[in-house]
Amino acid sequence: MHMTDVAVDISNVTKMYGSFTALKDVSLAIQDNEFFTLLGPSGCGKTTLLRTIAGFEDITKGAIRLYGDNIADLPPNKRPVNTVFQQYALFPHMNVTDNVKFGLLRLGQDDATASARVGEVLELVQLTQFADRLPSQLSGGQQQRVALARALAPNPKVLLLDEPLSALDLKLRQAVRLELQQIQHETGITFIFVTHDQEEALTMSDRIAVIADGRLQQVGSAREIYEAPSNKFVADFIGETNLIDVTVIDVSNGNATCTLPSGATFTCPAADGAQKGAGHLSVRPERVAMTKPAKSLLQGKASRQIYLGTDMHVEVTLDDQEVVTVRVQNSETTHIPSIGETVGLNFEAGAARLLVD
Amino acid sequence: MAGALTTSKASNNSTYAGLGNLLMLPSWLVIGFFLVLPVGMMLIYSFLTKEFRGGIIWEFSLAAYDQFFFDRGLFGDDPARIEWTYIKIFWRSIWQAGVATFFCLLIGFPTAWFIATRTGNSRSIWLFLITIPYWVNLLIRTISMKFLIRDTGPLNEFLISTGIISDPIHIINTNFAVQLGLFYSYLPFMVLPIYASVERYNFALSEAAADLYASRITTLRQIILPTVKPGIIAGCILVFVPSLGAFLAPDLLGGAKTFMIGSLIEEQFKGNAGNWPFGAAVSMILLSMVLIVLTYYARQQSKSGER
Amino acid sequence: MAKKLDIRRFPGFLPITYLCLFLLYAPLIIVMIYSFNDSNSITNWGGLSLRWYEDVFWGVESEKFKTAAMNSLLIAVAAAITSTSIATMAATAMLRAGRFRGKSIGFALINLPLMVPEIVTAVALLIFFSMIGFTTGYLTILLAHIVFCIPFAYLPIAARMQSIEEVYEQAALDLYASRLDAFRLILLPLMTPGIISGFLLAFIISLDDFIITNFVKGAGIETLPTAIFGAVKQGIKPNIMAISTLLLLVSVVFVTLSYLVGRMGQNKK
Numbered sequence: 001m002h003m004t005d006v007a008v009d010i011s012n013v014t015k016m017y018g019s020f021t022a023l024k025d026v027s028l029a030i031q032d033n034e035f036f037t038l039l040g041p042s043g044c045g046k047t048t049l050l051r052t053i054a055g056f057e058d059i060t061k062g063a064i065r066l067y068g069d070n071i072a073d074l075p076p077n078k079r080p081v082n083t084v085f086q087q088y089a090l091f092p093h094m095n096v097t098d099n100v101k102f103g104l105l106r107l108g109q110d111d112a113t114a115s116a117r118v119g120e121v122l123e124l125v126q127l128t129q130f131a132d133r134l135p136s137q138l139s140g141g142q143q144q145r146v147a148l149a150r151a152l153a154p155n156p157k158v159l160l161l162d163e164p165l166s167a168l169d170l171k172l173r174q175a176v177r178l179e180l181q182q183i184q185h186e187t188g189i190t191f192i193f194v195t196h197d198q199e200e201a202l203t204m205s206d207r208i209a210v211i212a213d214g215r216l217q218q219v220g221s222a223r224e225i226y227e228a229p230s231n232k233f234v235a236d237f238i239g240e241t242n243l244i245d246v247t248v249i250d251v252s253n254g255n256a257t258c259t260l261p262s263g264a265t266f267t268c269p270a271a272d273g274a275q276k277g278a279g280h281l282s283v284r285p286e287r288v289a290m291t292k293p294a295k296s297l298l299q300g301k302a303s304r305q306i307y308l309g310t311d312m313h314v315e316v317t318l319d320d321q322e323v324v325t326v327r328v329q330n331s332e333t334t335h336i337p338s339i340g341e342t343v344g345l346n347f348e349a350g351a352a353r354l355l356v357d
Numbered sequence: 358m359a360g361a362l363t364t365s366k367a368s369n370n371s372t373y374a375g376l377g378n379l380l381m382l383p384s385w386l387v388i389g390f391f392l393v394l395p396v397g398m399m400l401i402y403s404f405l406t407k408e409f410r411g412g413i414i415w416e417f418s419l420a421a422y423d424q425f426f427f428d429r430g431l432f433g434d435d436p437a438r439i440e441w442t443y444i445k446i447f448w449r450s451i452w453q454a455g456v457a458t459f460f461c462l463l464i465g466f467p468t469a470w471f472i473a474t475r476t477g478n479s480r481s482i483w484l485f486l487i488t489i490p491y492w493v494n495l496l497i498r499t500i501s502m503k504f505l506i507r508d509t510g511p512l513n514e515f516l517i518s519t520g521i522i523s524d525p526i527h528i529i530n531t532n533f534a535v536q537l538g539l540f541y542s543y544l545p546f547m548v549l550p551i552y553a554s555v556e557r558y559n560f561a562l563s564e565a566a567a568d569l570y571a572s573r574i575t576t577l578r579q580i581i582l583p584t585v586k587p588g589i590i591a592g593c594i595l596v597f598v599p600s601l602g603a604f605l606a607p608d609l610l611g612g613a614k615t616f617m618i619g620s621l622i623e624e625q626f627k628g629n630a631g632n633w634p635f636g637a638a639v640s641m642i643l644l645s646m647v648l649i650v651l652t653y654y655a656r657q658q659s660k661s662g663e664r
Numbered sequence: 665m666a667k668k669l670d671i672r673r674f675p676g677f678l679p680i681t682y683l684c685l686f687l688l689y690a691p692l693i694i695v696m697i698y699s700f701n702d703s704n705s706i707t708n709w710g711g712l713s714l715r716w717y718e719d720v721f722w723g724v725e726s727e728k729f730k731t732a733a734m735n736s737l738l739i740a741v742a743a744a745i746t747s748t749s750i751a752t753m754a755a756t757a758m759l760r761a762g763r764f765r766g767k768s769i770g771f772a773l774i775n776l777p778l779m780v781p782e783i784v785t786a787v788a789l790l791i792f793f794s795m796i797g798f799t800t801g802y803l804t805i806l807l808a809h810i811v812f813c814i815p816f817a818y819l820p821i822a823a824r825m826q827s828i829e830e831v832y833e834q835a836a837l838d839l840y841a842s843r844l845d846a847f848r849l850i851l852l853p854l855m856t857p858g859i860i861s862g863f864l865l866a867f868i869i870s871l872d873d874f875i876i877t878n879f880v881k882g883a884g885i886e887t888l889p890t891a892i893f894g895a896v897k898q899g900i901k902p903n904i905m906a907i908s909t910l911l912l913l914v915s916v917v918f919v920t921l922s923y924l925v926g927r928m929g930q931n932k933k
Binding site: 090091 | 829831832834835836837838839840841842843845849850853854
């Protein structure tokens with residue numbers, strides 16, 4: 001990888017609020033022209049990280065480089081990055097045009113140049129006919145696009161988006177996702193997107209960084225993070241998973257051999273750092289199959305059925321009282337065990353992964 | 358905990374961080390120079406010696422405070438006895454202010470409660486109606502009261518013409534007139550803070566209490582009063598403190614018998630007494646009393662903040 | 665059927681509220697009515713007339729009251745402008761400058777004029793001005809008024825600023841605005857209703873003040889309240905009631921304006 005391909009280089013960033021550590025030793029390299037997502041539960045530090053890049057939070061330790069230049073000590077108005085705020089923060093006393101023009105004028109552009117650029121950007125977000133409206137006269141979706149236009153107008157090197165879709169309703173949110181991706185492709189600007197919504201992260205991003213408790217948990221593509229989570233937290237946070245207690249008896253070549261609660265021996269891929277001893281096996285509910293007890297890895301009794309519409313969850317309580325959830329399609333042909341019925345559970349080696357804590 | 362966290366967040370990265378003292382400079386200059394410093398000088402003044410025919414001599418003296426507390430006879434050489442004249446004036450002021458405060462609370466609490474339990478527009482209109490008289494010139498309000506309660510004023514005329522009384526009730530120049538004046542002057546001060554605390558009160562708590570078999574009186578005593586207590590205390594202080602040092606009500610509505618601290622002080626500077634160090638000393642004593650009340654209030658506030 | 669228990673309602677609170685309003689307004693309304701009395705005596709009713717208003721504007725004492733009113737007006741405008749500017753800066757320091765040394769003592773300082781009894785402030789200022797040899801006059805009145813108007817101007821300004829999220833200024837900084845631009849182009853326009861409210865309240869407070877003015881005014885200089893007080897000392901005359909009514913109306917108009925401006929700002933949000 002070439003140095004200049006890195007748009008934002010975050011190295012060993014720590015942020016303290018008094019004695020509280022909001023970010024602990026975070027290192028990340030965000031590539032040029034990438035749609036990069038910071039994902040995590042609320043309060044995990046993802047917004048703090050975004051705000052350190054924007055310049056609204058100073059960092060306690062570490063460095064932030066933008067295309068090679070250290071920007072950690074620059075105030076926000078000296079950083080060539082722009083932000084789309086969570087509640088948009090459109091200036092309520094200015095119309096759409098003046099909002100979008102604001103940054104251009106502050107950069108010293110003359111009015112004609114700025115106006116031309118405003119026209120361009122409003123066209124990009126399809127708001128040309130709303131140029132004279134006040135923010136309060138726009139719908140939530142339109143406000144969101146004004147915020148995007150305002151942040152894109154100065155042609156920032158990196159665009160920061162702080163949960164920009166969270167204020168929209170579900171239908172609109174799905175439409176805007178596609179639009180955002182498209183705009184990112186058209187402009188070629190690096191997007192750093194913060195969200196707590198895993199579905200949003202999985203569908204939009206080139207790469208995702210999962211953050212919890214101020215620490216970076218895993219960085220990778222949507223598929224990597226979903227299918228090869230590096231630890232228990234990631235497996236649990238992204239989608240749903242069963243975590244089965246196992247005893248690891250051997251680890252070699254990235255594979256682990258372990259004993260299941262039923263006593264059966266099972267070999268599957270293991271996360272980095274897996275060791276002998278107690279461990280957790282992660283299996284997604286949709287990758288578990290119910291069979292006859294005789295030919296299965298695990299056995300238990302169906303203890304609960306949860307209706308989800310297109311699918312159903314069947315909870316199976318194993319002999320050691322652990323509960324494994326199985327996702328089955330909700331159709332006439334699927335056999336759904338009744339409560340108390342003894343069932344066997346099977347899964348492929350490729351569907352399971354041994355995790356570290 | 359979470360709250361503390363967000364405030365520290367905001368404060369570390371505020372828009373005008375580092376400019377705090379610069380922005381406060383004008384306030385410091387104006388209030389520091391024209392209030393803090395003058396009060397300091399007043400303190401010094403209260404320890405100076407008075408000269409005959411007004412004026413002062415720059416010589417340290419406890420005479421002003423001595424005059425307040427002790428009576429040493431006409432020539433100042435009798436053994437010191439406690440001087441009751443000024444203590445009585447203070448005591449009367451406290452009593453008058455206390456009575457006014459009590460009646461303000463009696464009327465103000467139900468009013469504040471009633472307004473706070475209105476909804477939307479009607480609430481702000483009620484509130485507005487209560488605030489307007491406060492903004493009307495205090496002097497004019499006191500004059501109005503004086504006009505109303507004169508022996509030959511509209512109140513007596515009305516009562517006589519309706520036959521309720523045959524001779525005018527003598528109100529003006531009594532303690533009651535002063536109490537009425539103080540009550541009338543500062544009633545809005547009682548309503549507003551109580552209103553604010555009732556408005557903040559979560560009525561789901563009352564419902565929960567009623568659900569748990571509490572009677573209305575129990576609910577009022579155990580649930581509502583503790584929550585609105587800070588508002589009541591604030592209201593009482595806002596009425597009591599200005600009443601204590603009031604000048605207009607005792608001067609215009611009262612007479613010689615209703616002399617209060619404000620008139621005593623005024624007399625030292627504007628009137629015939631002309632004893633500036635003594636006036637400064639009386640002012641210092643008044644200020645100290647007010648500060649004691651306010652400190653007590655601040656303590657209460659921080660205590661309820663901890664809860 | 666059992667009556668539904670309304671926990672918000674206490675019997676008798678409505679009549680007391682009406683009583684409260686009655687007590688507050690009755691004396692003012694009676695004075696207003698008597699200001700139209702066509703009689704030389706304040707006691708007897710002699711029919712409706714505007715003669716006492718004519719007397720206020722063109723009568724024997726009219727020059728005295730006009731001069732006093734002009735003094736009051738000029739001082740109130742100057743005091744309100746100055747104290748509003750000072751209070752705006754102070755509110756920015758308190759709400760937008762984060763933590764700094766002297767913040768809490770600064771907050772106490774702004775509220776100090778509210779804590780010190782008026783008569784004490786009056787005495788302290790009189791002593792101070794005479795001690796430093798400052799000739800009492802317009803300037804001493806103005807300075808005193810600025811001091812006690814600051815907390816009144818501060819209240820609506822700070823309340824308004826608190827309701828404006830700081831994210832607007834952050835957005836401005838993000839869009840390359842300097843801090844001065846963020847203040848000038850974003851915070852100040854959004855603050856306008858609060859600043860107008862603050863100005864109007866400060867104006868009324870200055871216009872209304874009697875006690876402090878009475879102490880620090882120089883010989884021969886009168887504001888409207890001190891002139892009225894001086895006249896009342898000779899006994900209430902009908903023209904006083906006309907002046908009082910006029911001053912009362914000015915206060916009501918200003919407070920209503922301040923209230924409406926404040927509401928306008930809220931509705932916009």
